[in-house]
Amino acid sequence: MSKKVINQNTNYDSELLNSIESNFIFDENPINRLKNTAKDLKKENDVNQIDKEKELNELKLQINSINDCGLKDNSKKIVLGDGNINSPIMLVGEAPGVEEDNIGLTFLGDVGDLLRKMLMAINIKKENIYSTYAVNFRPPEDRKPTSTEIKRYSHFLQKQVSIIKPKIIILMGSSAMESLTGLNSKISIERGKWKEVIVKNTTYNVIITFNPSYILRVPENKKHSWEDLKKIKQKIVDLKLNI
Template structure:
């Protein structure tokens, strides 16, 4: 007759665990942590989308604004809201005003080429403007208009929370940094802006619409782009 061996220790351990936490479930399958990561990413994206929708409503609720009153559409942003790179232009022009999306037509084509020159596809970054409505006759926004919309722009940056901000054009430079000198004296050097206790590296460079009018300055933009590429490598950003 064979005597059955009883694992008293195993039984005791199970009883002890159950007294501490009666809902333990023992499984042989490994834990799938990937689903948890994906769930967190989806929640983060939903949260950003909700915040951007709220921001858009706030901008649309502005009263007594000539820019808003003379525009067809608000232009908030476009692209990957979870991108580590946020690009900010100056203001919509006629094609952007019609479509409600940034950097269209010839301007958009040039921007695409500039980004591809440093191995970045535009769909992988997030693009926006310092001013969300088209100025009449595509004029330069006034300092009062820039200051008014800079409040929304800074909130916009905080929502996207990028690792690098590319600022294109003097109006965008003034909106983000408060600097209103010539962009030629400020471009090409990394600066920083602090928003809600977060520090964002900023590269100021020429706007594509400016480069279309003054193509001789493309050589300076190329130098700026190379610095951006180097920063991406230094921070080990995947884009």
């Protein structure tokens, strides 16, 4: 004959349960455990925005403080860059022209009009991307920057890339190509090919294409630019980027 084991806590547990009110309220709506996420994300984005603006301003001061630069000495204004600093797309041109030098913004005049049309062909507004140049001052008589000038300013371009942190970089023209990739071959050979460029331990998707100013001079190459634009559009889709 075995003895029944008695749980001496049974009476206590029963009394405790009976003492707890049972008027619970049930709601079919799920508990929103992420109700602060949107607010926190906005706060984080605001902080990133301020940090980027601060770093870009500091970079602008660095570029403006360089000495013995013929480009700077013969220019009216520095053209650092403009557009959406949080954009996943960064566009790099060759150098400012007359209008850009006067106003301090990128891709103005006929060149800017053509660029806007090119971007709109793949449903992108220029103001929704970030654009800059391989060199930040206008070369005299709008000549092509020399390799020495490109190399000198490439250091600043790399810093700018590290600040913007784009998912795609579009290099328009041979100066932009040389500045970020180090390539000095013919752009007709390198254009339209996706490359990976490492800047400060981060890998970036890069594509090389013709500069709009070149297309204005040689309009028969529009077809090649269109081919490149379609590849850019496909990459945007593949990476699921929101622009």
